[in-house]
Amino acid sequence: MRIKLKSHSESESLIFSLPFTEIKDYLYNLEINGKSVFFIVDKSLLAFKQYRKFLENKRFFLFNATEDNKSLESFFKIHNFLLQNKADRKSLVVGVGGGITLDITGFAATTFMRGVKFGFIPTTLLAMVDASIGGKNGVNFKGFKNYIGTFNHPSFVLISPEFLKTLPQKEFNVGLAEIIKYGAIYKPELLDFLVSNNEAIKSKTLDALSYLIDESVKSKVEIVEKDFKESGLRKILNFGHTLGHALERLKKVSHGEGVAAGMVFASYLSFKKGYLREKEFKRIVEIIKLYGLPDYIKDVNLKDILEGIAGDKKKDGEKIDFILLKGFGKPVIEAMDLLEIENGLQDLRKYYRI
Ligand SMILES: NC(=O)c1ccc[n+]([C@@H]2O[C@H](COP(=O)([O-])OP(=O)(O)OC[C@H]3O[C@@H](n4cnc5c(N)ncnc54)[C@H](O)[C@@H]3O)[C@@H](O)[C@H]2O)c1
Structure with missing residues (x-):
């Protein structure tokens, strides 16, 4: 599958479904085109060897994906990570995880230096069919879900159903x-x-x-x-x-x-x-x-x-x-x-x- 999501806003998404092994090639091509890529990764994925291998030689921030952590505090930590690693306006931020990780990644990317490009690699079924599509990004605030956020599409969404093999029932x-x-x-x-x-x-x-x-x-x-x-x-x-x-x-x-x-x-x-x-x-x-x-x-x-x-x-x-x-x-x-x-x-x- 390869679909282009167009919208009335400036941003649009390319959505691919592809085997897990091809995700690396897609990202590699972006890097050789001069983009510095930063990953925001659901920490629980590190329990699996195949995902640890995927992250080798990459710059990443490990995010403990809970609704409590989908917060402004975590948002600032992500900004801090990007700043310390010298991300700039040409950098690309990629969220790897379920809906919680993608929502906060999209929000951090669309506000860092007034907005840098971002992409999603959804790893839960909900994130594949719902949270990664549609351009809603955000965090919870004072007990209200998704209260602070932005509307902006990721540049790409890479969907690999192989991630679902490790997802709890x-x-x-x-x-x-x-x-x-x-x-x-x-x-x-x-x-x-x-x-x-x-x-x-x-x-x-x-x-x-x-x-x-x-x-x-x-x-x-x-x-x-x-x-x-x-x-x-x-x-x-x-x-x-x-x-x-x-x-x-x-x-x-x-x-x-x-x-x-x-x-x-x-x-x-x-x-x-x-x-x-x-x-x-x-x-x-x-x-x-x-x-x-x-x-x-x-x-x-x-x-x-x-x-x-x-x-x-x-x-x-x-x-x-x-x-x-x-x-x-x-x-x-x-x-x-x-x-x-x-x-x-x-x-x-x-x-x-x-
Ligand atoms: N932006 C949107 O349009 C939109 C739409 C729907 C939902 N959401 C948001 O999505 C969030 C829920 O997303 P979710 O259901 O994906 O939850 P989640 O991100 O909490 O992930 C669920 C759990 O699965 C674990 N996990 C993720 N991928 C895994 C994998 N491949 N193998 C093993 N474990 C894995 C995570 O660590 C977590 O414990 C909510 O915060 C909701 O508000 C956003």
Whole structure:
């Protein structure tokens, strides 16, 4: 795969999927073209020999990738590293890691000397299909996620599914939830593929992973190109995320688990409103369960969920934008009031006989 992501801003990305062994050649070519390259690397990758070898003879900053460290303090440390190593405006900064590492790398690069070029080598499934695409960079601030940041595309994204062989199952599932999302809101073929290639995907067969990644990347690129700064269409990417974020905060479930349960709820609301057939709602549930993701998170207080949803930054007055489906690949953005959401949550409980 080789895709160019164009946008209304000056920046654009070249996105490649390529074998791990070819990443080195790509970077080598940049270096012989006179670029000094600096790497910001997820520290946990050092546990694996193949990644340690990859970093030989490179200048790199090791980043302990946690949400707490996705902070202004780490941002300044990265700036300090670049300064001490005499990076200049012609330097290139490359993030190697999951979404946390890429988000902070993009933010540091776009602010260092008012912005230097940067590239991404995503190493988690979520980073490959989501965080590396779309130009959102940033850090958390005072407990708010991604509160300070920039919009700017990396010059390149090098995707090698081989990284996924070392990724823990729980992290792999986070990416799968986003792929199910693309299938539901944009590319229904992905849903069919997820059902008919379940074994190949679970055993991380490279061909199956490449198909999933390529089709997901294409989906996100097409959506982002139409709406870079999230004023309209891009909001559909939040399918399942409003409830998902609330569950993540309240129950400490992973992002993927929250989004999975959130997608079930949004599909259920769509079914209750007569937008989606029950068969389609059940298909979403079936796929989510097939991949070991939760379709429902138990033991959550309804009032807490509603407060969690209302506190979401996408809130608009009393109404909250919810992404619903009028069929697979046919999302609609609907402003819903809290009472409607509460009724929906209660009905879903009854549906699950809880
Ligand atoms: N910019 C965007 O558009 C965008 C979109 C979605 C998510 N995000 C951000 O992405 C972050 C989540 O990203 P994530 O899920 O990739 O999490 P992450 O970066 O925390 O990585 C998950 C875990 O996997 C480890 N890891 C990474 N690659 C590995 C590999 N190949 N083998 C073994 N272990 C590996 C990491 O050390 C970490 O413990 C959040 O901060 C979120 O806000 C950004």
